[in-house]
Amino acid sequence: MSDPLLRFRDRFPILETTTYLVSNSLGAMPRSVADRLAEYAHEWATRGVRAWAERWWEMPISVGDEIAPLIGAGAAEVAMVPNVSLAQAQVLSALDYSSPRDTIVMTALDFPSVRYVYDELATRLGARIVVVPSDDGVGVSEERLIEAIDERTRLVAISHVLFRSAYVMDVARIAARAHAMGALVSLDAYHSVGVLPVDVEALGADFLTGGVLKWLCGGPGGCFLWVRPEVGETIAPALTGWQAHRHPFAFEPEMEYADAAWRWLGGTPVIPALFAATEGPRILRDVGIDDVRAKSIRQTSRLIALADARGYSVTAPRDSARRGGTVAFDVPHAREVALALLASDVIVDYRPGAGIRVAPHFYTSDEEIEAAVELIDDILAHERWRRYADTVHVVS
Structure with a gap:
C-alpha cells in the first residue's frame, strides 16, 4: 500500500543505515539538526556574550512555542527545562x-525517575503518597485510582501513556x-506527545511535562513544562532560579517571580539542546499528528498479529484506543535477542518485565516491521542470541 508519510524519511540520516524502531526511547535525529547546532557554534564563536541578548535568553520560551501547538497550548505558555524529573520537582x-x-496520588507504573522525585x-x-497498584503490569484500574482521590488529595500525578506497556490512561x-475533589493534576506526557493527539484542555491537566527526546525527535536536554495559566497565577515553584526573576539582570537579593511561563x-538554560530541539517538532507539525496516530495504530496492530502468530507474550494493550506507539513482546532470551538485533542494525530496546520494545514511527515502513520480526525468528532458530549471553550493558 502507498504510504505518504514515507516521504519524510530522507530527513533522517540514520534511516539510511539502520532499521530504527526505538523512537519511544530516542527519536531519529533530523538532518537539519546538524545545521542548527552549527548555527549555535557560529553564534557563540562570532557573537560571544552578545548572543544572550540577541536571542539565547528568550529561547526557553520561544522554543516552547514550537511545542505548544502539539499539546493544545497557547503562545508563551510552555517553558523549556533540562529534564522531566526537574519539571516534576518544580511542580511539587x-x-x-x-x-x-x-496527599499525592500516583500509580505503580509511572516512570521510575518521576517516582524517585516524588x-x-x-x-x-x-x-x-498513595500509590495505586497494577494487577497485570500492563495497566492500572482507573476505578481504583479514582477511589483513591478524595478530600485529602492535593495532587494527582499520573502518566498519559505508561512507559513499560504503552497503556493509555x-x-x-x-x-x-x-x-x-479540589485536587490538581500533573500529567507526564513524555510517551504521548508526538505519537498521540494531546490537548491540555480536553485532558483536564493543570500541569503537563514532556520532552522532545522521544517521539518529537528533538534530542536530549529539551523538556517542557506547561502550567494552566489560571493555576500558575496563584502559585510559584520554590525550586527556582534567576531566569524566573521578574528583573534578572537587576541581581536583586530577594525573589520576585516573573509572569506566565x-x-x-x-x-542558566542549556542553549545547545534548545537549538537541537526545534527541528523535530516542526516536522511533526508538517506530518500531522492525526496521520501519525493512524499509522501508529496500523503498524502496532500488525506487530501484535506477528507476535501472536509466533506465540510470543505481548505486554501491549490489545485495544488500539488504549495503546500508545510501542509494542512490547517477550520472546525466549529476550535480552540477548535484543542485543543481536542491535548488532544487525535493527534498533530496538529491552525492558525487564516487558521484553523487546518495538516502536515504529511515521518514518517506518511496513517492510521494516516484517523484516525485524523475521530476524528475531532467525536469531532464535540459529541460536545467535548465545553469543550475547554473558554481555553486560550498563545502558539498554
Whole structure:
C-alpha cells in the first residue's frame, strides 16, 4: 500500500543505515539538526556574550512555542527545562501539603525517575503518597485510582501513556474526579506527545511535562513544562532560579517571580539542546499528528498479529484506543535477542518485565516491521542470541 508519510524519511540520516524502531526511547535525529547546532557554534564563536541578548535568553520560551501547538497550548505558555524529573520537582515545590490536603496520588507504573522525585522530595515536603497498584503490569484500574482521590488529595500525578506497556490512561476521566475533589493534576506526557493527539484542555491537566527526546525527535536536554495559566497565577515553584526573576539582570537579593511561563524557568538554560530541539517538532507539525496516530495504530496492530502468530507474550494493550506507539513482546532470551538485533542494525530496546520494545514511527515502513520480526525468528532458530549471553550493558 502507498504510504505518504514515507516521504519524510530522507530527513533522517540514520534511516539510511539502520532499521530504527526505538523512537519511544530516542527519536531519529533530523538532518537539519546538524545545521542548527552549527548555527549555535557560529553564534557563540562570532557573537560571544552578545548572543544572550540577541536571542539565547528568550529561547526557553520561544522554543516552547514550537511545542505548544502539539499539546493544545497557547503562545508563551510552555517553558523549556533540562529534564522531566526537574519539571516534576518544580511542580511539587509549588504546592502546600499542610493538612488536610496532604496527599499525592500516583500509580505503580509511572516512570521510575518521576517516582524517585516524588518518593524523595514529596515526603520531605510533608506530603503523603498513595500509590495505586497494577494487577497485570500492563495497566492500572482507573476505578481504583479514582477511589483513591478524595478530600485529602492535593495532587494527582499520573502518566498519559505508561512507559513499560504503552497503556493509555483515561486522563480526562481521572482529572474530572480530581477537580471534583479540589485536587490538581500533573500529567507526564513524555510517551504521548508526538505519537498521540494531546490537548491540555480536553485532558483536564493543570500541569503537563514532556520532552522532545522521544517521539518529537528533538534530542536530549529539551523538556517542557506547561502550567494552566489560571493555576500558575496563584502559585510559584520554590525550586527556582534567576531566569524566573521578574528583573534578572537587576541581581536583586530577594525573589520576585516573573509572569506566565517565565516563572517556571530555573538557572542558566542549556542553549545547545534548545537549538537541537526545534527541528523535530516542526516536522511533526508538517506530518500531522492525526496521520501519525493512524499509522501508529496500523503498524502496532500488525506487530501484535506477528507476535501472536509466533506465540510470543505481548505486554501491549490489545485495544488500539488504549495503546500508545510501542509494542512490547517477550520472546525466549529476550535480552540477548535484543542485543543481536542491535548488532544487525535493527534498533530496538529491552525492558525487564516487558521484553523487546518495538516502536515504529511515521518514518517506518511496513517492510521494516516484517523484516525485524523475521530476524528475531532467525536469531532464535540459529541460536545467535548465545553469543550475547554473558554481555553486560550498563545502558539498554
